[in-house]
Amino acid sequence: MRVDVLTLFPAMFVGPLDESIIRRARDSGRLQLAVHDLRNWAHDRHRTVDDEPYGGGPGMVLKCEPIFEAVEALSSAATRVVMLTPAGRPFAQAVAREMAQCEHLLLLCGSYEGFDERIRQTLVHEELSIGDYVLTNGALPAMVLIDAVTRLLPGVLGDDASAVDESFSHGLLEYPQYTRPPEFRGMSVPPVLLSGNHAVIAQWRQAQAEIRTRQQRPDLVENKRSAETPANRTNEL
Ligand SMILES: C[S@@+](CC[C@H](N)C(=O)[O-])C[C@H]1O[C@@H](n2cnc3c(N)ncnc32)[C@H](O)[C@@H]1O
Numbered sequence: 001m002r003v004d005v006l007t008l009f010p011a012m013f014v015g016p017l018d019e020s021i022i023r024r025a026r027d028s029g030r031l032q033l034a035v036h037d038l039r040n041w042a043h044d045r046h047r048t049v050d051d052e053p054y055g056g057g058p059g060m061v062l063k064c065e066p067i068f069e070a071v072e073a074l075s076s077a078a079t080r081v082v083m084l085t086p087a088g089r090p091f092a093q094a095v096a097r098e099m100a101q102c103e104h105l106l107l108l109c110g111s112y113e114g115f116d117e118r119i120r121q122t123l124v125h126e127e128l129s130i131g132d133y134v135l136t137n138g139a140l141p142a143m144v145l146i147d148a149v150t151r152l153l154p155g156v157l158g159d160d161a162s163a164v165d166e167s168f169s170h171g172l173l174e175y176p177q178y179t180r181p182p183e184f185r186g187m188s189v190p191p192v193l194l195s196g197n198h199a200v201i202a203q204w205r206q207a208q209a210e211i212r213t214r215q216q217r218p219d220l221v222e223n224k225r226s227a228e229t230p231a232n233r234t235n236e237l
Pocket of ligand 1: 084115129132133135
């Protein structure tokens, strides 16, 4: 997958996307990432990309010209243009899975008061929010999206099953995990996990995932129920 990012703060991307799984995805060519400074498309010698809002009010608004020109320069027919905005569709694992199917993402990171509305109306295929809070600019949201999407690309995780079996993948949180030693400060690993019986372990994990989801995220249980049609409804939750 190719991902281009348009931002006023390219330096923020140095570090988080240079480590761990994302680094390996980039090195193997599974993720081709380019971060572009929006000011490269400014028209004046001060490299201005923002202006005062019509109608007055605090802050500055990102101008149309640089963003239109940057998007035109960086996109092709295969590009999905994604605007990061608190007003967008909530970003979730299911959305990450959708994005992971795309050939090319172009991420628009806002700053100041955000974007001139004509950018949203004309250029954008998808608006995404990473949560109901306001960050100073779109760099962190873009990095969150890139991280969540990259680990879903085929071959990026050492074992692709890791992404199938974790929290949110089936509308449930993940079951509890344990590793050695079997006994630590009086706390024991559940005996079923030491039994070697994979069918029983799978049943135990499913039951634990359901209990944990009911206790910690009842909203997920509700969503899963309402997403099920009467014909495919399961009774386990
Ligand atoms: C200070 S915010 C602008 C907030 C805007 N005035 C509003 O009230 O919706 C600047 C930029 O940060 C990014 N941003 C901030 N919070 C975000 C969130 N929760 N999800 C996605 N992007 C966010 C967006 O790109 C936004 O244009």
